[in-house]
Amino acid sequence: MRGVYMKNEPLLEVNGLKTYITLENKKQAKAVDGVDFVIHKGETTALVGESGSGKSMTSMSIMRLIPEPSGKIVEGSIKLEGKELLKLSEKQMEKVRGNEIGMIFQDPHSSLNPVFTIGMQIAEPLRKHKKMKKKEAYKKAVELLVMAGLPNADQIVKMYPHQLSGGMVQRVVIAIAMSCDPKLIIADEPTTALDVTIQSQILGLMTELKDQTNSAVLMITHDIGVVSEAADKVMVMYGGQIVEKASVKELFRNPKHPYTIGLLASVPRIEVEQERLESIQGTVPPSHAFPKGCRFAPRCKHAIEACTKTVPELIESSNDHEVRCILYRGEETRPCDNHEQRNTN
Amino acid sequence: MTIMNSETQTNSLTSSETKDKLVEVKNLKKYFPVKGGILKRTIGHVKAVEDVTLSIYQGETLGLVGESGSGKSTLGRLILKLLNPTEGRIIFNGKDITSYSQRKIRPYRKNMQMIYQDPYSSLNPRMSVGDLIEEPLILHDRLTKKERQNRVIELLGTVGLGEDTRFKYPHEFSGGQRQRIGIARALSPRPALVIGDEPVSLLDVSVQSQVLHLMSELQIKLNLTYLFISHDLSVVKHMCDRIAVMYLGRIAEMAPKHSLYKEPLHPYTKALIASVPGVDRKREKVKLERNMPSPSNPPSGCPFHTRCPESHNRCTIERPELKNMGNDHYVACHLYTEYDVQR
Ligand SMILES: Nc1ncnc2c1ncn2[C@@H]1O[C@H](COP(=O)(O)OP(=O)(O)OP(=O)(O)O)[C@@H](O)[C@H]1O
Ligand SMILES: Nc1ncnc2c1ncn2[C@@H]1O[C@H](COP(=O)(O)OP(=O)(O)OP(=O)(O)O)[C@@H](O)[C@H]1O
Ligand code: SF4
Ligand code: SF4
Ligand SMILES: [Mg+2]
Ligand SMILES: [Mg+2]
Numbered sequence: 047m048r049g050v051y052m053k054n055e056p057l058l059e060v061n062g063l064k065t066y067i068t069l070e071n072k073k074q075a076k077a078v079d080g081v082d083f084v085i086h087k088g089e090t091t092a093l094v095g096e097s098g099s100g101k102s103m104t105s106m107s108i109m110r111l112i113p114e115p116s117g118k119i120v121e122g123s124i125k126l127e128g129k130e131l132l133k134l135s136e137k138q139m140e141k142v143r144g145n146e147i148g149m150i151f152q153d154p155h156s157s158l159n160p161v162f163t164i165g166m167q168i169a170e171p172l173r174k175h176k177k178m179k180k181k182e183a184y185k186k187a188v189e190l191l192v193m194a195g196l197p198n199a200d201q202i203v204k205m206y207p208h209q210l211s212g213g214m215v216q217r218v219v220i221a222i223a224m225s226c227d228p229k230l231i232i233a234d235e236p237t238t239a240l241d242v243t244i245q246s247q248i249l250g251l252m253t254e255l256k257d258q259t260n261s262a263v264l265m266i267t268h269d270i271g272v273v274s275e276a277a278d279k280v281m282v283m284y285g286g287q288i289v290e291k292a293s294v295k296e297l298f299r300n301p302k303h304p305y306t307i308g309l310l311a312s313v314p315r316i317e318v319e320q321e322r323l324e325s326i327q328g329t330v331p332p333s334h335a336f337p338k339g340c341r342f343a344p345r346c347k348h349a350i351e352a353c354t355k356t357v358p359e360l361i362e363s364s365n366d367h368e369v370r371c372i373l374y375r376g377e378e379t380r381p382c383d384n385h386e387q388r389n390t391n
Numbered sequence: 392m393t394i395m396n397s398e399t400q401t402n403s404l405t406s407s408e409t410k411d412k413l414v415e416v417k418n419l420k421k422y423f424p425v426k427g428g429i430l431k432r433t434i435g436h437v438k439a440v441e442d443v444t445l446s447i448y449q450g451e452t453l454g455l456v457g458e459s460g461s462g463k464s465t466l467g468r469l470i471l472k473l474l475n476p477t478e479g480r481i482i483f484n485g486k487d488i489t490s491y492s493q494r495k496i497r498p499y500r501k502n503m504q505m506i507y508q509d510p511y512s513s514l515n516p517r518m519s520v521g522d523l524i525e526e527p528l529i530l531h532d533r534l535t536k537k538e539r540q541n542r543v544i545e546l547l548g549t550v551g552l553g554e555d556t557r558f559k560y561p562h563e564f565s566g567g568q569r570q571r572i573g574i575a576r577a578l579s580p581r582p583a584l585v586i587g588d589e590p591v592s593l594l595d596v597s598v599q600s601q602v603l604h605l606m607s608e609l610q611i612k613l614n615l616t617y618l619f620i621s622h623d624l625s626v627v628k629h630m631c632d633r634i635a636v637m638y639l640g641r642i643a644e645m646a647p648k649h650s651l652y653k654e655p656l657h658p659y660t661k662a663l664i665a666s667v668p669g670v671d672r673k674r675e676k677v678k679l680e681r682n683m684p685s686p687s688n689p690p691s692g693c694p695f696h697t698r699c700p701e702s703h704n705r706c707t708i709e710r711p712e713l714k715n716m717g718n719d720h721y722v723a724c725h726l727y728t729e730y731d732v733q734r
Contacts (some may be wrong), residue, residue, distance in 0.1 A: 067563075094595070095595065097568060097593070098564075152566045153511040153566070156511070196682070198687065198688070201685065209423070209437075212508045212509060214459060235566065238589075238592045239592060240622065243458065243662075243663075244458065268593070268596065326597040329552075329598075
């Protein structure tokens with residue numbers, strides 16, 4: 047249920063997370079560069095942001111699946127119910143994956159083995175983590191597939207991944223991630239291949255399961271519609287950092303960061319005729335060559351000289367609403383009162 | 392019921408008949424065998440594409456929408472001859488290519504490219520991004536090394552990736568970045584036909600609109616023809632001239648964009664459009680009851696009757712044919728009778 051989560055205890059705490067990748071030319075790509083957030087039990091947090099901004103790298107860091115040796119978590123802490131994941135042995139971490147944290151990967155095929163049937167791939171973790179008998183596990187597998195909206199689940203358990211359509215594979219992976227009742231589900235673009243009807247069925251299913259077990263969901267998506275339908279809170283990522291954090295309602299009503307404002311303006315709408323879709327000019331700087339100050343400065347309409355000097359801090363401006371932009375720096379100094387940006391609310 | 396409105400009235404009934412057809416698909420079918428039992432015998436068929444007839448006109452964008460599993464990707468792959476049809480014909484640029492061998496089809500490959508739905512497995516991990524984009528050019532075009540390089544750099548720029556991404560490998564990129572590499576690769580040989588299978592599904596809205604702009608610009612500049620497969624009806628609305636709605640391997644409705652969105656005829660299309668959420672996601676829950684039936688055991692009569700709010704007796708017995716309602720608007724539903732062509 048929405049509204050009650052504030053009282054809930056923290057489930058996942060990420061602090062000062064930095065994940066860097068050493069490129070072939072020895073440059074360092076700062077894929078995740080100082081990320082902090084807390085996810086409470088019972089809530090769904092959406093992570094949105096431009097392609098390449100570090101969303102998947104953040105989730106892979108939580109799962110400790112960063113490609114080594116080029117990639118490395120260089121700093122930070124990730125705690126699940128107070129347990130420091132970065133200190134666990136690989137063996138202990140294996141128990142966390144799939145059992146305590148269920149992950150839906152952006153590349154759905156990466157969590158499926160092409161040579162085993164779908165049924166086997168859902169049943170196996172159930173037998174391992176939940177100690178189910180073979181028959182029971184297969185029965186549960188069929189149930190899960192039906193829940194995920196697949197027609198003919200009893201036929202699909204006998205099929206192989208390559209025999210399924212894009213959206214079917216995505217639903218199989220969702221079924222696997224939810225199978226062991228994890229405490230946290232990380233879903234990286236879980237519904238990109240799905241049409242709206244199935245999408246809302248799946249989102250509803252995830253919410254239902256989350257409420258039943260008081261677990262939590264970290265939902266990575268580029269679909270603003272999904273955010274408003276399924277999430278309680280939202281974090282906006284840009285250039286390896288979180289640039290804005292708020293409740294979903296607050297963010298939609300009152301977006302503050304110039305990137306967020308541009309992002310919301312470029313959503314294509316079916317109900318209006320648009321000759322040209324809005325878009326934010328320019329592209330995200332590559333993560334090995336971020337500008338010195340605010341990472342959005344080269345594309346920002348409101349950039350002033352101070353923006354190019356230092357990276358702005360993420361500061362709380364109001365109502366649990368945090369933003370990383372100097373336009374909203376300390377009320378008392380009022381450095382940019384003449385900026386129309388401030389008065390949009 | 393009439394589909395006429397002030398805008399479409401001016402079009403003549405046969406407007407598109409006069410345009411050149413780049414692709415013609417006639418009664419196309421694709422059945423995949425379902426194996427079962429210990430002996431792995433064929434115990435049935437997944438009827439992924441079931442009797443599809445349509446044309447794609449030179450220079451247009453045809454949108455293909457429908458629920459997951461309705462046969463969209465399979466149809467795209469059949470047209471490109473990446474799969475052999477069970478039945479039916481494919482005519483490309485006036486030539487019947489249905490029975491062409493892989494060898495004979497090779498000269499056509501340059502002219503037909505695909506942007507794959509899965510940007511992970513469709514890019515060869517051992518090739519650098521530059522080589523991936525250059526490859527279709529080496530196979531087909533008589534360009535010098537320098538010209539090819541320039542084309543690669545230019546394309547990378549237009550899809551919003553830096554010049555130095557050329558030397559990197561696919562695994563070094565995020566999902567959306569890979570999707571853009573796939574787009575650059577498909578567009579590099581300047582093909583006549585591009586089939587985009589959910590080409591922008593992984594892109595956030597701001598990059599999405601940049602890529603869509605790029606695709607439209609190139610279309611005009613190079614007279615490209617697109618088949619645009621997508622489940623996102625708002626994206627399709629912005630990109631396409633005409634839209635075909637697929638259901639259980641068949642075309643349920645096909646019409647120019649404006650008449651389809653303004654006056655959808657088929658109950659399935661109506662449900663699809665009504666279920667597109669607004670910006671605030673306060674969608675009306677026009678529910679599509681139950682899930683899509685299995686394509687290996689489709690319902691008798693109208694394939695949609697198990698979920699149709701307007702289903703009546705006739706629907707469970709007789710399958711509706713795709714009928715021409717005038718103004719290029721086709722629908723397969725018993726609620727409508729054929730537009731009188733003589734008028
Ligand atoms: N294996 C790798 N080697 C080098 N760089 C990488 C690797 N994986 C990712 N990157 C880089 O790290 C940055 C962040 O990537 P990430 O996959 O987290 O993006 P994302 O926000 O998930 O984007 P998308 O929405 O496109 O999936 C990108 O700039 C990407 O190029
Ligand atoms: N190689 C195959 N073997 C067996 N069945 C297949 C094969 N390829 C596709 N199918 C089946 O054909 C049907 C249509 O698949 P297709 O990939 O064309 O759907 P789609 O409309 O593209 O769906 P999506 O939106 O989920 O990508 C599905 O039921 C699928 O399981
Ligand atoms: S800090 Fe400056 S450049 Fe960055 S978003 Fe704010 S105004 Fe724009
Ligand atoms: S033919 Fe009947 S069941 Fe099919 S769409 Fe029309 S009204 Fe519905
Ligand atoms: Mg990603
Ligand atoms: Mg598909």
